[in-house]
Amino acid sequence: MADKPTLTFAFMDPPYETGRTATFFRMLDISARRGYHIKVFAYEGAVALPFSLQKAHANSVHGRDAAEENHPLPKDWVASLMAEAEKNGGSLNWVNCGLCVDERGVNAAIDGVSRGSPSDFWKLAAASENSLVIPTR
Amino acid sequence: MSKYLLIESRDPYESGDGDFIPSLAAQLTAKGKEVTILLVQNGVLPARTNAERGKLSQALEAGVTVLADSFSLRERGIGDSDIAPTIRPVQLDVVIDAMADGIKTIWH
Amino acid sequence: MKALQIVESAYRGTIEEQDDTIIWLSHAMKGAGADLTVALRGNAVNYAVKGQSAAGLAFGEWQQTQAPDIEHDLTSLMGKGVKIYVMEADLASRGISRDKVVDGVDLLSFDDFVDLIEESDRIWHW
Numbered sequence: 001m002a003d004k005p006t007l008t009f010a011f012m013d014p015p016y017e018t019g020r021t022a023t024f025f026r027m028l029d030i031s032a033r034r035g036y037h038i039k040v041f042a043y044e045g046a047v048a049l050p051f052s053l054q055k056a057h058a059n060s061v062h063g064r065d066a067a068e069e070n071h072p073l074p075k076d077w078v079a080s081l082m083a084e085a086e087k088n089g090g091s092l093n094w095v096n097c098g099l100c101v102d103e104r105g106v107n108a109a110i111d112g113v114s115r116g117s118p119s120d121f122w123k124l125a126a127a128s129e130n131s132l133v134i135p136t137r
Numbered sequence: 138m139s140k141y142l143l144i145e146s147r148d149p150y151e152s153g154d155g156d157f158i159p160s161l162a163a164q165l166t167a168k169g170k171e172v173t174i175l176l177v178q179n180g181v182l183p184a185r186t187n188a189e190r191g192k193l194s195q196a197l198e199a200g201v202t203v204l205a206d207s208f209s210l211r212e213r214g215i216g217d218s219d220i221a222p223t224i225r226p227v228q229l230d231v232v233i234d235a236m237a238d239g240i241k242t243i244w245h
Numbered sequence: 246m247k248a249l250q251i252v253e254s255a256y257r258g259t260i261e262e263q264d265d266t267i268i269w270l271s272h273a274m275k276g277a278g279a280d281l282t283v284a285l286r287g288n289a290v291n292y293a294v295k296g297q298s299a300a301g302l303a304f305g306e307w308q309q310t311q312a313p314d315i316e317h318d319l320t321s322l323m324g325k326g327v328k329i330y331v332m333e334a335d336l337a338s339r340g341i342s343r344d345k346v347v348d349g350v351d352l353l354s355f356d357d358f359v360d361l362i363e364e365s366d367r368i369w370h371w
Contacts, residue, residue, distance in 0.1 A: 119277030133369040
């Protein structure tokens with residue numbers, strides 16, 4: 001069986017601010033279910049996506065408590081997709097731009113997230129079959 | 138032959154850069170490249186039959202394939218009967234298919 | 246692998262980052278051995294304008310001592326061997342004349358831009 005491809009994505013948006021986030025994670029989900037090797041270079045605001053201290057809340061407008069609301073936390077998406085990729089013989093390697101992490105104070109990331117430098121995007125992309133940049137606006 | 142997948146996430150109503158992707162697609166097609174535009178997020182808003190599509194119409198006339206993300210369409214209440222016949226709803230898998238096939242993929 | 250960095254977004258967070266983060270990223274990638282070309286389009290064509298200054302910003306007692314200097318960053322990126330282009334039509338629509346453009350940055354027609362895309366292995370649009 002041919003090796004599964006390695007795809008690299010660069011993403012920039014912080015959580016909860018744009019429709020790009022859900023689309024990006026949908027792409028990661030498709031890739032993870034296929035057992036592809038996924039590399040994510042999280043740049044600028046996107047380094048907050050796997051921030052381990054995200055906390056769910058209730059929704060009083062809809063009368064739902066925290067459990068009922070089940071508010072999405074992107075850190076859980078990242079963890080779930082890491083597991084999904086591995087389950088299917090692939091991998092999700094999430095690299096946070098370290099300087100971006102420092103200036104935002106989001107150093108506490110979930111397990112499996114690594115800290116890198118801006119040059120890592122080039123290295124990851126160069127070692128992949130293809131890459132996609134999803135910029136912020 | 139070079140192939141391209143141009144992902145258009147912006148709509149022509151709010152964005153001042155709505156001509157870029159259709160123009161790029163038309164130009165690449167004129168140079169003999171195989172080009173597909175995938176509309177996602179608010180980029181699907183021009184997919185309605187009676188929508189003003191600006192340069193997207195010209196790209197269609199130039200032979201560019203235009204697809205629209207099914208989830209984005211459903212999210213905006215654009216049903217199958219509302220979509221222009223020249224625009225085809227698809228699953229987002231087309232992006233991963235393209236990337237895995239080495240097709241040059243650009244997000245706008 | 247030849248990559249084309251298309252920069253469109255302009256003056257986004259440049260004050261607090263003290264850089265344009267994509268021009269800065271391009272510097273870092275070049276340092277890692279990247280084969281890059283940069284094309285400025287949309288509002289980012291203004292990055293190629295001589296005489297930009299964001300100096301002197303202060304919030305209360307806090308003073309910015311390292312204001313972004315995008316003109317310099319483009320010049321130094323060219324000094325590292327990165328070719329930088331600016332979209333001719335986008336300059337014109339913004340009323341920017343050729344003599345206002347940083348030395349060494351070349352004008353690019355849309356047709357040549359398409360050729361540049363075709364010549365690149367990866368096209369990263371920021």
